[in-house]
Amino acid sequence: MxxxxxxxxxxxxxxxxxxxxxxxxxxxxxxxxxxxxxxxxxxxxxxxxxxxxxxxxxxxxxxxxxxxxxxxxxxxxxxxxxxxxxxxxxxxxxxxxxxxxxxxxxxxxxxxxxxxxxxxxxxxxxxxxxxxxxxxxxxxxxxxxxxxxxxxxxxxxxxxxxxxxxxxxxxxxxxxxASVLGYWVARIGLRPLLALSREAQALAPPRLDGRLQTQALAPELAQFASAFNAALDRVSQAYSRLEAFNADVAHELRSPLTNLIGQTQVALTRGRSAEHYFEVLQSNLEELERLRSIINDMLFLASADQGSKATALTQASLAEEVATTLDYLDYILEAAQVSVCVSGDAHVPIEKAQLRRAL
CATH class of the missing domain: 3.30.450 (Beta-Lactamase)
Known part of the structure; x- marks a missing residue:
């Protein structure tokens, strides 16, 4: 330096x-x-x-x-x-x-x-x-x-x-x-800050549960340490959500990828008819659509975490958008034996695709 x-x-x-x-x-x-x-x-x-x-x-x-x-x-x-x-x-x-x-x-x-x-x-x-x-x-x-x-x-x-x-x-x-003594006094006065810095350096992923001790610190440093601990809390929560998100994504991606690989391997074991290959490709297309939907959801969550805002806004009925989403999820709701009742309505400027994905 x-x-x-x-x-x-x-x-x-x-x-x-x-x-x-x-x-x-x-x-x-x-x-x-x-x-x-x-x-x-x-x-x-x-x-x-x-x-x-x-x-x-x-x-x-x-x-x-x-x-x-x-x-x-x-x-x-x-x-x-x-x-x-x-x-x-x-x-x-x-x-x-x-x-x-x-x-x-x-x-x-x-x-x-x-x-x-x-x-x-x-x-x-x-x-x-x-x-x-x-x-x-x-x-x-x-x-x-x-x-x-x-x-x-x-x-x-x-x-x-x-x-x-x-x-x-x-x-x-x-x-x-005054310059020599001032530098000496400053070094002595900054020793708690140096100790706090060394303590902060020990806090790194995956060890995010530790916090800076604020009991023996001066009021100015205690305020800084409290703010740093609050930032660590937010980082720890974000890190936990990221780990859970990664696990969920891996789980969601594994099923369609496994189906794609299994169906393709079976189709390649021996000669098949054109109709059979068509059925395999049709099934693979469904799995690929599922993968694309998962990736779009991941991109949506990433952009939402970064604070991005919708720009293509149009006036729409919230009740109609909810009804459209429920129609799309009708099979899942029926399998789960869940009934949904929608009441009320409001017309607001929204980006329909993003709202449906969020719902």
Whole structure:
């Protein structure tokens, strides 16, 4: 048996495939929900870190506005940048003495946008910076400034990528385990069906009296076994009728065949007259007509068992058809000392020959 045939007919493989589809759907749903939740959390981490760092610097930035104090702020920004290479600071304003971070044209254009948290992409870096843009109002000698603190999101993107690979790997592993375990569970679950199949294989002609045991079966299999037993009952009855029919046919055919053979053998033992041969042929013709009648009856019963229906229907009187049949059987009825009385009548569409044969 080829793999294609097994795959198309094996219930265990079908159940295993269903297990795979269910496991795949479950893993996809759970993995997608988990990835979205972690992605949302990872997106909030840089925002929370930027807001925390800005809150530490905000009071200092808004307190002093002289060049001397601004120099101290610059030194502090340099120290913070050296401590954490992910963090970058930019200060953009109309006075170059108060700017910081060597802002490029892209950074200056970005600073003119709305305040708040936004993403900044630089040409020399593959990952965007998460940037918090704030407005520093004019204070003393200091003009209005745009203060920006940004954090490199490379580590967060890498964490997301690693998480995605982990989820895909776990999903693949889970699907493989589900397929193996599903096939194993299906094989175990189908053991009663295999046992029932072996039990059914032992039921074959002429042993048609056995039946499948339904007491210890699951409800689904018990229903199937009951239906199978009912089918066996019908087969057993049909088989019994067939045996009886064959015996009756053999008995009915034996008599005319015996007469034909006996009469023919006697006629051939020695020379006979033409009149005697005519009588033998006449007797043989009667026996052959009897054989034809028996064969026609056999064909009629066979077609009736197969559910064939009459097609050449004509309106006729049932009383007349019964009377015609009784005339044909008059000698048999008289020999059996049986009298028949017909009462009533009905006109129905029938096939006369088939009805007479049935009667």
């Amino acid at each position: 080829s793999w294609k045939t097994v795959r198309g007919n094996s219930i265990a493989l079908r159940l295993s495939a269903l297990f795979i589809l269910v496991a795949l759907a479950v893993f996809l749903l759970i993995g997608s929900a988990l990835y979205r939740q972690v992605d949302r959390s990872l997106d909030l981490l840089p925002q929370a870190e930027l807001e925390a760092r800005f809150s530490v610097l905000e009071s200092t930035l808004n307190r002093y506005g002289t060049p001397e104090h601004w120099a101290k702020i610059i030194n502090k920004l340099n120290l913070l940048s050296e401590e954490d290479k992910r963090i970058r600071f930019w200060v953009v304003g109309s006075d170059p003495g108060y700017e910081y971070g060597q802002p490029s044209a892209r950074v200056r254009q970005f600073a003119e946008g709305a305040q708040g948290m936004r993403d900044l992409r630089l040409p020399d870096h593959p990952y965007p910076y998460k940037v918090l843009v704030s407005e520093l109002p004019a204070l003393g000698q200091r003009p209005p400034l745009r203060f920006m603190i940004g954090i490199d999101t490379e580590t967060f993107w890498q964490a997301q990528h690693s998480l995605l690979l982990a989820i895909i790997g776990l999903a693949v592993l889970g699907v493989l385990l």
